[in-house]
Amino acid sequence: MNQHLTDKSFQGYFTDAEDLRNTMIHLLGDVSEQTILEPCFGEGAFIKNLLGTPSQIDAIDIDESHFKNHLTVNNCNYYHLDYIDYFVRPDNRNNLLPELAYDSTICNPPYGLKFTKDYRKLIKKSFPNTYAKESYALFFYFAIQQLKKDGRYVFIIPDTFMTSTHLRYMRDFIIAEAKPTHVFQFKSKRFGSVNFGYGNMCIIAGNRAATTRESEVVWVDAVSSDQPLLDLLAHEKKLVTGEYLINNAQDAWISPTRSEQIKFSRETVSLGEIAECRTGIYTGNNQMFCGYDVNKPPKRVNGHPVNWDDVTIHPSDRQRKTGIDKNVAYVPFVRGGHRKVFESANSCIRWDIDAIAFYDNDKKARLQNRDFYFRTGLAIPMVTSGRLSASEMKDSIFDQGVVGVFSDVYHDFLLIYLNDPFATKQKSLIAPGANNSANYLKKIKVPALSDKELDQASKIVNQARETGWYETKKMREEFIASVL
Structure with a gap:
């Protein structure tokens, strides 16, 4: 198992940052009687703190150490498997997940799993529209497709998907199937014990549905703030339209707070034009x-x-x-x-x-x-x-x-x-x-x-x-x- 990874650390940096956890659980909402997917539960920061009592939680993780001290969570099924490999090599499945369309998913996926060159080729062959070098986007891509129509998701991930040329497929996927309702951007220091090499981090929440031009996204730019995210949600939020996301998917999605700093009084062209x-x-x-x-x-x-x-x-x-x-x-x-x-x-x-x-x-x-x-x-x-x-x-x-x-x-x-x-x-x-x-x-x-x-x-x-x-x-x- 996991021979396709060149680094067995699994890029898993668990930290139970209270502000981030509370914000994500708040955005997920009351999950009473829902079916919940957690594709990499780690030490259970989310599944043991959910609002309400789900009817079923399916908690997955690649790291065997997370199964040594089982969490005491009601109605929770634990699965030791590689979530990405489950889809990339379905013939290798030794542990089957339920064939279920979930009501909700919440996740802090690994960022930058180091796949072998051959495995990246296999990912591209199986899922040609994806970018095989970034694991967090693959977790998002697979998890959203396991939701039922209008199912709810909350992910904490690097914000590179908003601007990266390689991750344009994720922006296109969000428009087609993962209509966002909330976006929070912030420095990785909010994790407390970990500071990632990525630019900034992001919490994105939404529903499995197509983004329309009339859609609205609540956007909180906390990159320059140390205030609790939920406080900023109450006082510092801005609205972004689905039309903006659709029109700019090819180029980049930029925080409205920061894009207001760049004003032109005339028509513009891109440097590439x-x-x-x-x-x-x-x-x-x-x-x-x-x-x-x-x-x-x-x-x-x-x-x-x-x-x-x-x-x-x-x-x-x-x-x-x-x-x-x-x-x-x-x-x-x-x-x-x-x-x-x-x-x-x-x-x-x-x-x-x-x-x-x-x-x-x-x-x-x-x-x-x-x-x-x-x-x-x-x-x-x-x-x-x-x-x-x-x-x-x-x-x-x-x-x-x-x-x-x-x-x-x-x-x-x-x-x-x-x-x-x-x-x-x-x-x-x-x-x-x-x-x-x-x-x-x-x-x-x-x-x-x-x-x-x-x-x-x-x-x-x-x-x-x-x-x-x-x-x-x-x-x-x-x-x-x-x-x-």
């Missing part, structure tokens, strides 16, 4: 293929020193496509991390014919988005450090630690905009704590500009090239304020 956002190369062996200017060594060395006179700064079109016909040849290389806005590359990468053949054939290497190498664009560091930054790059290859943003029309404006705190604030709403992946950056909203405004942005950038980026700070701030 006006620019290509691409991740660069991985050599498979950076020590061998990546170099740095021997006279300007980086703080963190990852590669080998190179005499900059040996770097081909302006390779020909043919050399860019097929490589440089030398035993060892280098071209400029933009790597991850913050750079000055107009900083020249002081790293390089081998771009001789043999090196390209290695990148193309090595199992670890990724010669991805090759058509964008050497193009003029913006480099945004993949790894977040609390702020978004963009630097200009041209005549260079860029690595996988960089998202290259390419837009012929909006290039100069994006150089200003993506370095402005307003863009950082947007990104933090879309993906708090997450890296700046291309898929997240594509969701950033950009004001739609006139030709005259785009021309004004180019004039500011050209002046910044001449006099310095900092020297144009006031001009840039006033310009951004005028177009938002």
Whole structure:
């Protein structure tokens, strides 16, 4: 059992946080005479504190240690099994659950169970619409389908499903089958003894039904608050319509409290509509293929020193496509991390014919988005450090630690905009704590500009090239304020 897990900790971090428990039980409501499903009961924080007496509780858990001291809960049946595997490999079932449509389910599922690569493939084969790397979404997906029509659910999970590109299927599923009535967002420190590596946590409650445009969701944003959640429910709640959820499922669901901080006075487009956002190369062996200017060594060395006179700064079109016909040849290389806005590359990468053949054939290497190498664009560091930054790059290859943003029309404006705190604030709403992946950056909203405004942005950038980026700070701030 559980050979498909690479970490037998089961990612189960039980903590009986009174505020969270009471909020979830309140949202579930009176369960008298109901049938209840608890897909991972742990130490029983929920099932031993329910409001009312259910007619039947089916409590499931993968961890054998939770069965050594049985809880004394009336009308409760205990099942030692792997809830996800129960659906993924039905032929392996040794312990059968009742064929029952439940009235309610309440759950604190494991976050980030570590499945083997083969098992993830099996999940995708069995349930092609799901994302096999995130266990909490799978628990939600399977549990909701075990409810009867209008059956009630309450889950406590990371809030990454609201913004993650990979978890769009969960947003689509919520719209199709799990109409939410309440959403609470908060910091994981509310657990008391555990602080997870996820951005924020979320309690979501609702019913098994389709979300309609007329649906209403009570939303409590407690990320910046330490008050009890039920107190905030009474005084700080906001309403979100089903129409908002439906219209934004493709992109992201953002707390109304925080989305009010991002206001535009004009129409907007997404960054992905006006620019290509691409991740660069991985050599498979950076020590061998990546170099740095021997006279300007980086703080963190990852590669080998190179005499900059040996770097081909302006390779020909043919050399860019097929490589440089030398035993060892280098071209400029933009790597991850913050750079000055107009900083020249002081790293390089081998771009001789043999090196390209290695990148193309090595199992670890990724010669991805090759058509964008050497193009003029913006480099945004993949790894977040609390702020978004963009630097200009041209005549260079860029690595996988960089998202290259390419837009012929909006290039100069994006150089200003993506370095402005307003863009950082947007990104933090879309993906708090997450890296700046291309898929997240594509969701950033950009004001739609006139030709005259785009021309004004180019004039500011050209002046910044001449006099310095900092020297144009006031001009840039006033310009951004005028177009938002």
